[in-house]
Amino acid sequence: GDSVTQMEGPVTLSEEAFLTINCTYTATGYPSLFWYVQYPGEGLQLLLKATKADDKGSNKGFEATYRKETTSFHLEKGSVQVSDSAVYFCALTLDSGNTGKLIFGQGTTLQVKP
Amino acid sequence: NAGVTQTPKFRILKIGQSMTLQCTQDMNHNYMYWYRQDPGMGLKLIYYSVGAGITDKGEVPNGYNVSRSTTEDFPLRLELAAPSQTSVYFCASSWGLRLTDTQYFGPGTRLTVL
Numbered sequence: 752g753d754s755v756t757q758m759e760g761p762v763t764l765s766e767e768a769f770l771t772i773n774c775t776y777t778a779t780g781y782p783s784l785f786w787y788v789q790y791p792g793e794g795l796q797l798l799l800k801a802t803k804a805d806d807k808g809s810n811k812g813f814e815a816t817y818r819k820e821t822t823s824f825h826l827e828k829g830s831v832q833v834s835d836s837a838v839y840f841c842a843l844t845l846d847s848g849n850t851g852k853l854i855f856g857q858g859t860t861l862q863v864k865p
Numbered sequence: 866n867a868g869v870t871q872t873p874k875f876r877i878l879k880i881g882q883s884m885t886l887q888c889t890q891d892m893n894h895n896y897m898y899w900y901r902q903d904p905g906m907g908l909k910l911i912y913y914s915v916g917a918g919i920t921d922k923g924e925v926p927n928g929y930n931v932s933r934s935t936t937e938d939f940p941l942r943l944e945l946a947a948p949s950q951t952s953v954y955f956c957a958s959s960w961g962l963r964l965t966d967t968q969y970f971g972p973g974t975r976l977t978v979l
Contacts, residue, residue: 755907787970794869794955794970795908840907851896851959852923853968855907 753778757841757856764831764863772826772859774815774841782843784808784817784824785853789838798826798839836863867891869971871956877977878946886941886974888956896959897939898968899923899931901952908955914939946978 758773776782783802787795799808804819815826824841841856872887890897895916900908910923914933928950930942939958943950953975957968 792972794871794972795957796970797967800967842907851898851961851966851968852910852913853898853900853908853957855900855909857905857907858902 753782753843753845753854755841755843755854755856757839757859760838760858761860761862764861766833766863766865767830768863770826770828770831770835770861772839772841772861774824774826774856776822776824776841776843778822778843778845780845782845784815785842785844786813786815786824786826787840787842787855789840789858791837795840831861831863833863833865836861869956869958869969871954871971871974873974874972875975877979878943879979880946880948882946883942883944884946884976886943886954886956886976888939888941888971889937890939890956890958890969891937892958892960892969893936894958894960894969895936896961897933898957898959899929899939899941900955900957901925902955902973903952911941911954943976948978950976951978952976 785800786798788798799810801808801817807816838858842853869890898913899911902908912931914920956971959966959968
């Protein structure tokens, strides 16, 4: 079935370090791909998205490129800040079924230390 | 504009008790969703609604019921609480079902069943 796999956390980095959180997917159709972020005590917020192969989503210094050949959507940021500490979820949605259902990875906790 | 609000934030239930998790959105979205998140896992869809009066099951509907009498509200009912329902529950809404439509999430309800 359709699924999303993220790298295990927690990921602990020092401020200004480079961040990569890996995400790979399995899907029968042509999904759209998303990264959501959950800050402590808050709900999930959309961070970025890409709707077709080779698209690059970007927001707040984060980027992810939709790679169909490797079925991946890895999240990157060149220089993380303490305020980026949060849980990051990779997700996909497919146009089959007309439900709008999101399929999530298990989430990766990022801790950034000053 | 409050977005998606959920109440309560925390709740402890005894086995066999019932409760309703409330969800309200003020964005006039047609589509609403209930997800649950178990520790170390991604979010899974419980129920969804495509408009007032219309609901359907998601991946994990057993033990839950929903109703959608208005556009704004989408309560989730647990009739006979079981320890397996210990989880964090998220409500979400979106304008449409296109692959590019963003789902907006509430802050979650943390439920423990003892």
